[in-house]
Amino acid sequence: MLDLETSELSPALAELESKLSADDPYVKGMRIARNRPGVIRIALDLKAEIRPQVFTLKPIGEYGHRLVLDIYPAVDPLAALLEQMQKESRDNPSVARLATIVVDAGHGGEDPGALGRHGSREKEVTLTIAKRLKTLIDAEPNMRAVLTRDGDYFLPLADRVEKARKLRADLFVSIHADSFVRRDARGSSVFALSERRATSEAARWLARKENEADLIGGVNLDVKDRYLAQTLLDLSQTATIDHSLRLGDSVLKRLAGVNTLHRGRVEQASFAVLKAPDVPSILVETAFISNPQEEKRLNDEAYQDKLARAILEGIKDYVAKHPPRPAPVALN
Numbered sequence: 384m385l386d387l388e389t390s391e392l393s394p395a396l397a398e399l400e401s402k403l404s405a406d407d408p409y410v411k412g413m414r415i416a417r418n419r420p421g422v423i424r425i426a427l428d429l430k431a432e433i434r435p436q437v438f439t440l441k442p443i444g445e446y447g448h449r450l451v452l453d454i455y456p457a458v459d460p461l462a463a464l465l466e467q468m469q470k471e472s473r474d475n476p477s478v479a480r481l482a483t484i485v486v487d488a489g490h491g492g493e494d495p496g497a498l499g500r501h502g503s504r505e506k507e508v509t510l511t512i513a514k515r516l517k518t519l520i521d522a523e524p525n526m527r528a529v530l531t532r533d534g535d536y537f538l539p540l541a542d543r544v545e546k547a548r549k550l551r552a553d554l555f556v557s558i559h560a561d562s563f564v565r566r567d568a569r570g571s572s573v574f575a576l577s578e579r580r581a582t583s584e585a586a587r588w589l590a591r592k593e594n595e596a597d598l599i600g601g602v603n604l605d606v607k608d609r610y611l612a613q614t615l616l617d618l619s620q621t622a623t624i625d626h627s628l629r630l631g632d633s634v635l636k637r638l639a640g641v642n643t644l645h646r647g648r649v650e651q652a653s654f655a656v657l658k659a660p661d662v663p664s665i666l667v668e669t670a671f672i673s674n675p676q677e678e679k680r681l682n683d684e685a686y687q688d689k690l691a692r693a694i695l696e697g698i699k700d701y702v703a704k705h706p707p708r709p710a711p712v713a714l715n
């Protein structure tokens with residue numbers, strides 16, 4: 384139950400009940416009513432045990448002041464997936480370990496990402512390409528793909544990173560579509576994390592824009608930042624960035640076969656989604672959704688397939704040179 388000290392049942396609050404969908408995994412029902420003078424009570428009926436977190440956010444974009452109630456599962460579904468993967472490698476110790484590639488569709492939910500001039504939304508384009516890439520990776524004999532999100536919902540940047548770390552992923556690939564005020568800006572780019580300075584002003588600007596996702600989607604940044612700041616201290620970060628650059632280079636070379644390149648080399652900036660200290664991670668700006676020609680192509684199925692295949696070939700080039708580390712030996 385949440386008690387809000389406000390005398391008015393505002394239209395936004397009154398509408399909340401109708402926004403709950405029947406297939407919501409956690410919330411069964413919701414009642415909002417005046418509890419006593421000056422207090423509105425929101426009662427949530429739950430389907431499962433949850434871990435709640437409540438915090439407030441300042442206005443950004445189209446959103447005003449927000450009170451955020453995050454609901455996390457009490458039992459982590461990732462732990463179950465990891466368990467299953469470990470069991471598979473125990474049952475088939477002679478089979479070479481599959482490389483696990485986490486494919487991240489940028490944005491989602493109330494964070495639509497960049498908007499095309501003809502109405503395309505980055506969050507939809509990225510999900511389509513990410514799903515295509517997953518299908519292609521899963522068809523390879525030595526790889527498997529896991530999506531960070533498979534629908535249109537908000538996912539904090541740090542949670543995407545955490546997913547890759549929990550799965551002990553070999554690689555992390557975040558899919559995006561760029562935008563710029565000038566409609567003639569075009570081409571594909573690939574980014575890796577920079578621990579210090581961005582390699583260009585444009586890279587710094589883009590990182591700030593991509594990192595805004597958490598503010599739009601509503602994330603308690605205090606907690607997440609502390610977590611990330613600490614993981615950054617990990618010495619493995621430098622070696623990981625070196626491998627991210629190699630992966631980025633392989634992917635960029637393949638993208639050159641299907642699109643012009645916005646810049647001829649992998650760029651670096653402080654992207655929050657690339658901060659796993661132990662998983663080589665890249666962010667691919669497939670094309671400019673703000674360029675009407677590229678927007679059209681981003682919506683074309685044949686072209687989406689070309690982009691996904693180019694990224695796959697780049698990943699394969701990298702994996703051929705750097706096969707996955709052997710599975711850890713169980714001590715007990």
Ligand SMILES: [Zn+2]
Pocket residue numbers: 489490496497505559560593
């Ligand atoms: Zn983006």
